[in-house]
Amino acid sequence: MSAHRTTVCVTNPEGLHARPANRVAQLANRYEAQIWLVRDGIRINAKSLLGILTLACPSGTELLVEAEGPDAAEAVAAMEVLFASGPNPDKEPE
Template identity: 45%
Template sequence: MYVKDVMVQNQVGLHARPATFFIQRANEFRSSIWVEKEERRVNAKSLLGVLSLGIVGGTTIRVMADGADEEAAVESLVKLVQSGFSE
């Protein structure tokens, strides 16, 4: 399992549009991927799951993956979050 923490850069957080980009990117990988905020963990490939976390700007989230391409998956998602989703 590969795990990395990242702070959400964009001000509004993971609302519908950025969350869609996030899950689309997650679905490019075969690994099982999760997002964790505080004590809640959801499937990173589930739009409803990601939105249910209520992630706002300035929040630190944990991205974790388990599988053949786990490191590439986590690094790609962390890079996307750090980019601020081009907002």
């Protein structure tokens, strides 16, 4: 078990508002691994919608995704896919 990390970008024009943020939290909660989002040194639990909302990320924000745990690699890959779509609030994460 080792830490996995990647950088993603919020491209959704709305930024990480309630609905796209909810998609991120919902996806994170499917994994056993601990997952964090880091913005400008502030690190929050990606399973917490509250945490994501208080990061207040406008469109264009770069975020570091870190995960640690048995399925950390899969979690990071899934986050990359989700962020590649915006995240699109209308699409259920696959």
